[in-house]
Amino acid sequence: MNRNNILNYKTGCMKMIMAWLFITVTVFSATAQQTPAETEAGVRAVMQTVKAGYVFPEMALKMEQFILSRLDAGAYASFNDKKSLAEQLTLDLQSVSHDATYGLPIHQQRKKMKTM
DSSP states (O other), rough: HHHHHHHHHHHHHHHHHHHHHHHHHHHOTTTTTTTTTHHHHHHHHHHHHHHHHHHOOHHHHHHHHHHHHHHHTTTTTTOBBBBHHHHHHHHHHHHHHHHTTOOOOOBBBOOOOOOO
């Protein structure tokens, strides 16, 4: 891998991290309950981000096809909390990409502090 490829890889990784942070804040907050429609919309939003920003486009397409086929088969329909869904999506993405460092960050919602 030459220097240019390494820089492209790092730039692609940073774009993915920033996109996932945005998606997880807006779509996957750990304690919120969700409807099946929200689950589907969240999975599709994540896969659009993966497809647009993953450093290896061919692998991104394979991951998208796998996740969307599982979505269409109802594999994610039983998830009613976003933390569990994000964990399962991470496992599924890793099963295709074989990239153990790849996954969705899961944000815990902070409890509000009591004021005196």
